[in-house]
Amino acid sequence: MKKIFITGASGLVGSNLAKLSSDFYEVYGFYNQNKPNFPKVTWIKCNLENLDFEKHFLEIKPNFCFHFAGLSKVNFCEENPKLTEIVNVLATEKIAKICEKIGCKLIFASTDLVFDGTKKSYTEKTETNPLSIYGKSKLEAERKVSENCKNSVVARFSLVFGKNSFSFGENFSEFLVKSFKNSEKVKVFFDQTRATISAKNLVECLLELAENEFKGLMILAGNKNISRVEFAERIAEILKLNKKMIVPTKTEEILDVKIVPLRIKLDNSLAKKILNTKILEFEEGIVREFLPLNCVE
Numbered sequence: 001m002k003k004i005f006i007t008g009a010s011g012l013v014g015s016n017l018a019k020l021s022s023d024f025y026e027v028y029g030f031y032n033q034n035k036p037n038f039p040k041v042t043w044i045k046c047n048l049e050n051l052d053f054e055k056h057f058l059e060i061k062p063n064f065c066f067h068f069a070g071l072s073k074v075n076f077c078e079e080n081p082k083l084t085e086i087v088n089v090l091a092t093e094k095i096a097k098i099c100e101k102i103g104c105k106l107i108f109a110s111t112d113l114v115f116d117g118t119k120k121s122y123t124e125k126t127e128t129n130p131l132s133i134y135g136k137s138k139l140e141a142e143r144k145v146s147e148n149c150k151n152s153v154v155a156r157f158s159l160v161f162g163k164n165s166f167s168f169g170e171n172f173s174e175f176l177v178k179s180f181k182n183s184e185k186v187k188v189f190f191d192q193t194r195a196t197i198s199a200k201n202l203v204e205c206l207l208e209l210a211e212n213e214f215k216g217l218m219i220l221a222g223n224k225n226i227s228r229v230e231f232a233e234r235i236a237e238i239l240k241l242n243k244k245m246i247v248p249t250k251t252e253e254i255l256d257v258k259i260v261p262l263r264i265k266l267d268n269s270l271a272k273k274i275l276n277t278k279i280l281e282f283e284e285g286i287v288r289e290f291l292p293l294n295c296v297e
């Protein structure tokens with residue numbers, strides 16, 4: 001059986017990959033603070049800040065490493081630039097060098113925030129211009145991956161929606177569903193649009209990228225840009241929940257729009273050309289992630 005190593009296996013993307021792959025691969029997962037209760041994965045506690053994880057890779061010798069762990073809250077990164085550099089850049093550089101050394105294909109999760117949002121749409125060829133410390137750290141990490149590991153993929157994605165496979169977390173879509181179910185008002189940005197993608201759909205694409213010959217940069221995004229309010233309304237409609245809980249809010253009331261672009265439209269044409277996995281329409285993704293609704297505690 002091939003071996004998969006997932007960093008950030010307790011997070012939204014990592015947990016979905018860990019669950020999906022655990023029937024067909026031997027799966028090892030790093031967690032930091034939240035140990036999942038899922039026995040089909042060998043769990044290893046690791047704080048990337050310490051940069052002392054090489055021994056695990058040498059022992060396990062994985063065929064594929066999916067590097068998802070990192071600091072991804074834009075405001076937190078802005079306030080903690082040194083820590084962001086260590087976790088997002090230095091740890092990624094080290095992982096890339098280890099993967100090269102042990103002959104492991106590396107799949108790295110990057111972000112649409114390497115872009116500034118001023119262009120109509122973004123392909124793999126569009127020039128980058130990150131505005132935030134988070135976006136800059138991910139772009140630097142992308143460079144470390146491509147410079148240090150020949151057999152690697154950098155996947156850039158926008159907002160990912162869905163359910164953490166091992167816990168009910170606090171990501172945007174989980175928070176919306178929970179608020180709707182509890183009849184709690186929720187502030188949602190009406191002026192921010194993204195080509196959002198379902199976590200389950202995303203990890204199928206990532207697994208296919210690991211197994212095929214593709215190397216280099218690929219955008220993985222949904223088929224159309226939708227605003228966060230439209231996103232919240234469609235979730236409420238599909239799950240038959242109360243959309244009156246949505247309070248449309250201007251992004252600048254909560255976030256610094258100088259570092260978080262309002263509109264980023266990722267173009268997924270390359271992914272559609274290369275991958276056999278179908279990129280789901282937004283509505284199909286919601287059904288896949290959240291129905292039956294009793295999966296939501």
Ligand SMILES: NC(=O)c1ccc[n+]([C@@H]2O[C@H](COP(=O)([O-])OP(=O)(O)OC[C@H]3O[C@@H](n4cnc5c(N)ncnc54)[C@H](OP(=O)(O)O)[C@@H]3O)[C@@H](O)[C@H]2O)c1
Pocket residue numbers: 007008009010011012013014030031032033034035046047048049067068069070071072087109110111112157158159160161
């Ligand atoms: N979700 C999105 O919308 C989105 C969009 C674009 C790009 N991305 C990128 O995709 C990746 C995965 O995102 P996600 O949504 O799955 O993230 P997430 O749910 O926030 O999970 C973050 C993961 O990183 C781990 N982690 C955080 N700090 C760590 C540290 N110091 N040492 C070791 N592990 C650490 C966490 O472990 P514990 O929970 O165990 O502490 C968790 O497993 C990230 O790199 C993110 O930048 C995500």
